[in-house]
Amino acid sequence: xxxxxxxxxxxxxxxxxxxxxxxxxxxxxxxxxxxxxxxxxxxxxxxxxxxxxxxxxxxxxxxxxxxxxxxxxxxxxxxxxxxxxxxxxxxxxxxxxxxxxxxxxxxxxxxxxxxxxxxxxxxxxxxxxxxxxxxxxxxxxxxxxxxxxxxxxxxxxxxxxxxxxxxxxxxxxxxxxxxxxxxxxxxxxxxxxxxxxxxxxxxxxxxxxxxxxxxxxxxxxxxxxxxxxxxxxxxxxxxxxxxxxxxxxxxxxxxxxxxxxxxxxxxxxxxxxxxxxxxxxxxxxxxxxxxxxxxxxxxxxxxxxxxxxx
Amino acid sequence: xxxxxxxxxxxxxxxxxxxxxxxxxxxxxxxxxxxxxxxxxxxxxxxxxxxxxxxxxxxxxxxxxxxxxxxxxxxxxxxxxxxxxxxxxxxxxxxxxxxxxxxxxxxxxxxxxxxxxxxxxxxxxxxxxxxxxxxxxxxxxxxxxxxxxxxxxxxxxxxxxxxxxxxxxxxxxxxxxxxxxxxxxxxxxxxxxxxxxxxxxxxxxxxxxxxxxxxxxxxxxxxxxxxxxxxxxxxxxxxxxxxxxxxxxxxxxxxxxxxxxxxxxxxxxxxxxxxxxxxxxxxxxxxxxxxxxxxxxxxxxxxxxxxxxxxxxxxxxxxxxxxxxxxxxxxxxxxxxxxxxxxxxxxxxxxxxxxxxxxxxxxxxxxxxxxxxxxxxxxxxxxxxxxxxxxxxxxxxxxxxxxxxxxxxxxxxxxxxxxxxxxxxxxxxxxxxxxxxxxxxxxxxxxxxxxxxxxxxxxxxxxxxxxxxxxxxxxxxxxxxxxxxxxxxxxxxxxxxxxxxxxxxxxxxxxxxxxxxxxxxxxxx
Numbered sequence: 001x002x003x004x005x006x007x008x009x010x011x012x013x014x015x016x017x018x019x020x021x022x023x024x025x026x027x028x029x030x031x032x033x034x035x036x037x038x039x040x041x042x043x044x045x046x047x048x049x050x051x052x053x054x055x056x057x058x059x060x061x062x063x064x065x066x067x068x069x070x071x072x073x074x075x076x077x078x079x080x081x082x083x084x085x086x087x088x089x090x091x092x093x094x095x096x097x098x099x100x101x102x103x104x105x106x107x108x109x110x111x112x113x114x115x116x117x118x119x120x121x122x123x124x125x126x127x128x129x130x131x132x133x134x135x136x137x138x139x140x141x142x143x144x145x146x147x148x149x150x151x152x153x154x155x156x157x158x159x160x161x162x163x164x165x166x167x168x169x170x171x172x173x174x175x176x177x178x179x180x181x182x183x184x185x186x187x188x189x190x191x192x193x194x195x196x197x198x199x200x201x202x203x204x205x206x207x208x209x210x211x212x213x214x215x216x217x218x219x220x221x222x223x224x225x226x227x228x229x230x231x232x233x234x235x236x237x238x239x240x241x242x243x244x245x246x247x248x249x250x251x252x253x254x255x256x257x258x259x260x261x262x263x264x265x266x267x268x269x270x271x272x273x274x275x276x277x278x279x280x281x282x283x284x285x286x287x288x289x290x291x292x293x294x295x296x297x298x299x300x301x302x303x304x305x306x307x308x309x310x
Numbered sequence: 311x312x313x314x315x316x317x318x319x320x321x322x323x324x325x326x327x328x329x330x331x332x333x334x335x336x337x338x339x340x341x342x343x344x345x346x347x348x349x350x351x352x353x354x355x356x357x358x359x360x361x362x363x364x365x366x367x368x369x370x371x372x373x374x375x376x377x378x379x380x381x382x383x384x385x386x387x388x389x390x391x392x393x394x395x396x397x398x399x400x401x402x403x404x405x406x407x408x409x410x411x412x413x414x415x416x417x418x419x420x421x422x423x424x425x426x427x428x429x430x431x432x433x434x435x436x437x438x439x440x441x442x443x444x445x446x447x448x449x450x451x452x453x454x455x456x457x458x459x460x461x462x463x464x465x466x467x468x469x470x471x472x473x474x475x476x477x478x479x480x481x482x483x484x485x486x487x488x489x490x491x492x493x494x495x496x497x498x499x500x501x502x503x504x505x506x507x508x509x510x511x512x513x514x515x516x517x518x519x520x521x522x523x524x525x526x527x528x529x530x531x532x533x534x535x536x537x538x539x540x541x542x543x544x545x546x547x548x549x550x551x552x553x554x555x556x557x558x559x560x561x562x563x564x565x566x567x568x569x570x571x572x573x574x575x576x577x578x579x580x581x582x583x584x585x586x587x588x589x590x591x592x593x594x595x596x597x598x599x600x601x602x603x604x605x606x607x608x609x610x611x612x613x614x615x616x617x618x619x620x621x622x623x624x625x626x627x628x629x630x631x632x633x634x635x636x637x638x639x640x641x642x643x644x645x646x647x648x649x650x651x652x653x654x655x656x657x658x659x660x661x662x663x664x665x666x667x668x669x670x671x672x673x674x675x676x677x678x679x680x681x682x683x684x685x686x687x688x689x690x691x692x693x694x695x696x697x698x699x700x701x702x703x704x705x706x707x708x709x710x711x712x713x714x715x716x717x718x719x720x721x722x723x724x725x726x727x728x729x730x731x732x733x734x735x736x737x738x739x740x741x742x743x744x745x746x747x748x749x750x751x752x753x754x755x756x757x758x759x760x761x762x763x764x765x766x767x768x769x770x771x772x773x774x775x776x777x778x779x780x781x782x783x784x785x786x787x788x789x790x791x792x793x794x795x796x797x798x799x800x801x802x803x804x805x806x807x808x809x810x811x812x813x814x815x816x817x818x819x820x821x822x823x824x825x826x827x828x829x830x831x832x833x834x835x
Contacts, residue, residue: 060448060470061774061814146627169629170792257577258629259789259799274445276778277470 054284060277072284081260082285085268091175092264093243096182097236103183104190104235109220111191112198126192128185137252140181144168144253168253171261178249178262186243190235197231198224233304237297244293265289366482368707371396373486386490390715393487394429394708401705403432404712406460407447409695409732410437416731420724421716431708440693441578444470444777451476456702459709461510464693466770466780468504469822471698473774477509478699483710484508490737493719497764498736500830502696504772510696511717515726515736517691517763518582518684520553521640521648521655522546525678526560535559546682550587553649553685554620560646561623572624572639573649575791576632581784582692582770583650588613589768590686592835595779595807596823601816603807605786606800614787614796620649621791629791641671650684652692653734653760660750677751681759688834689763692770694736735760769831773822775810782806 018026054072058065076082107125111118128136143149144167156163167173205223214222225232247266250256256263256271263271269289273282375396379389394400408417417435426432436458438446444467450457451474463471471477484491489511491499498512526532527544536544540555547553557570564570573583593609596602604610621628625639637655639645648655661673683689697713699706715721719739726735727746735741741761747754771779786803790796811819826832 059813061473061818063473146630147625164626166627166629169627255577257785257788258792259785259794259802261789261792271781274449275781276775277445277448 050283051287053280054287056280058278058280065280068280072281073288075281076285076288079285081263082265082268082288084260085263085265088175088262089244089246089264089266092178092182092246093240095179096186096243097240099179099183100187100190100239101232101236103187105194105232107187107191108194108198109224111195122192125188127188129188129192131185133185133248134252136181136185137248140177140184140249141168141252144177169258171258174254174262178246178253181249182243182246186239190239193231193235194228197228200231201227230305233300237300241293241297244289366478366706368482368486369393369397371398372707372711376487380488385718385720386488387715387718387720390487390711390718391428394431394711394715397708397711400429401431401459401708403434404459404705404709405434405436405457406712407443407458407462408435408437409440409443409462411439412730413437413732416725416728416733420728420731421721425712425715431712433712447471447476448474451702454702456700456704458700459703459705460713461698461700462695463510463698464695464770465501465772466693466776468509468696468772469774469776472504472509475701476698478701478703478706478710480508480510480699480710483699483707483714487710487714489714489717490719493737493739495736495738495741495761495764497691497767497769497831498694501691501694501769503829505825510698511713512694512696512736513713513717513722513733514693514695515691515734515740515760515764516652516694517734517760517767518586518650518652518689519759519763520546520650520682520684521659522680522682523646523675523678524680526646527680532560532563535563546680547647547685548687550616550620550685553647554616554623557620557647557649558623564644568644569625569639569646570623571647571649572628572631572636572645573620574632574636574651575621575624575628575788576630576635577784577788579632579784580787580791581780582690584613584617584783584787585770586650586684586688586690586692586768587617587686589833589835590684590688594833595771596811598820598823598827601811601820601823603804603811605783605803605807606797610800611796614790614800617787618790618796629788638671641673641675643674650689653756654732656681656756657729657749660753679752681752681756683759683763683766688766688768690770691764691767691831695733736764766834767831768834769829772826772829773819775814775819778810779807782810 055067055069056065057068057071111122143151146152146164146166146169149167151167152163152165155165165173167177201224205227206219209219209223245266246264247270250262250264250267254262256267265285269282269286272278272285372393376389376393379392380386384392406417406422408414414435414437417433422433422435443462447458447461447463448470461471461477463477491502494502494512495515497517498515502508502510502512527546533544536542536556536559539559544556544559547556553571560568560570562570574580575583588605588609591609591613593607593613594604597604625631625644633651636645636648636651637658640648640655641659656679658670659673659675659679661676697716699709699713703709716725719737722733722737723740723743723746725731725733726740727743727749735746735757740746741757743757747757770776773779782803785806786799789802790799794802
């Protein structure tokens, strides 16, 4: 019988044959395996699969899925309906996010001080954010109804005569209806984020400014706004990226009509992919969207976030 | 194929082995993860779709049981039950795709429990909104899940379902089990055929008819005023010009509270109304020789111009009205006519459904409803479901026997009379049924009108890519309703049609279109 004593630097071998470092590696792998599998299955696999798909022709009517190079991308670039859906999406995003920022900021200023009922009011204001988007769409569709909807009724009271605007039957009014609905649902999000930002501004700065004779507007311009600039930038980025995915309101309000005049980019991709099963082309259009949004977001971050002084 | 699969498996195994052997670092984890995903994506995504196997092996015991039952005088439904009970092994459950909402009441409350009671096989209804029926069934096929046994389709989807191998050809089953095909109305019997094969048993006669208020049409004052205004009798319209006159007449009388008529004009629904009138006026979808789209023909321009003009005497905002809005206005007595809709409205108008349908407005028009074939004589068969056996079903024979039983004269009659299930008459025995004809005072006239409408009905376009063609037609109409000049809207419709034909292939589409032309109801001129 011999006894071997491990030398320094050599792995310690267990009676079962696995060294300490090997067991450590194995245990490490076992611990990260669920997360890795989840990322593979739900994130990386669909991403790569759809990228590969975007270079193939995959249509419902054919058994073949030939590699066609960048033909799908070339078609996307030349597709007027594709860019029309971008134009609609941009119009909605720019209008809605701007209004949400202005209204959210205004409300945040109003709610900044302490007052009775603030603890009740804030959660109430948050209710729209918590609603399921399809429910919002369904509810607002009824509100926009030309015959029975209260919006026309209220406008009639203001105008002093019957108002019968068929909001959802024309492009401009339908897009306006989507913007208003989006503003109703998401302004509270802006309010919450901006209120948190304003609360974080050092109150001593306001006191110092007051002693220097600065008024409300000067304090807002020179202390509040610079103080919450990073928060505003992040909130706008988050909201804009979220608004770009607009689907539910198009689905519930207009189905992209009349014609194709209110299609958003998400709705168009859904039509291509899950109604017509042009999966190759739908993937290419999706990647065009991903690339454009990534570039815009990167430029935005570089321009607005990195330049903000700490 | 097997070689390719094993090749990919080997590559994947090797990458996995490398992955496990490598030291853990963030970079290696990312690299390996991406590699695995890429291998999986490239190797696993593009399995060519195979056509369904040609000749199923039917259970001799079941076939013998069905024949014995028929010899002993049992009906077709009882024979299907006997065959299902002789299956060995007998499946515990059949997964049945069905339209949800009201339609789902049928499998849930009517045929599901009965089939289970008779055969011991449970029916698991999987409800999908109509807009997702097509995509969800195709998606399941692409995923290869085999999750469905019985599929639901409308005839317009047949070409795409066949192209993707979704459905089991039913020829061998029909040959052995002999469903009562001769009892089908000829239009619907023919709609079951595609490329010389039967893929589904038809189950829902959705031919559109016109509804009108008999009390208003027979009112002496109305008759006199209409005669004075238009120099002819007030009677159900036989042309769209007559329809517009009557609609305008009653709209003017209604003073903004009631209207002469309404039709479904919302995106996603209005294409059917264009498609019907367009073909009644002699329009054709394509030039047969070139497959160039011909929507912007004289017939197209005339049809769409009239439709847009007709909206002006319908309720304001009719451009957003779908089936439910039209139903609501009709049931509350706000409309003198419905310019065409699906058959269940007749049953609901007579108040036969109040106990089942809380959401259907209470009828104010019972006993005052007349029925007519659509103006210009050829109504449209719009949608209408068939039932098919999934090519991926592990229980094909049981699935077939279920749809055989469901569509048998005996069971289907009960189902088309259900007040809540939205299935409509499609067998000759349905139209002749004394039980149905005695349901309300004018039920006989209703069934006669449905049969007349089916006799000369136009059918939806059955062609690969039909969903895209229909959508393009729909978009042309809704664009014109929103103010786009009719000629421009139809030219854009033509361009969209041509783009679909070019992508799928003109020659292939030409051949498919020739098959469509051979169907009864494709055109009448």
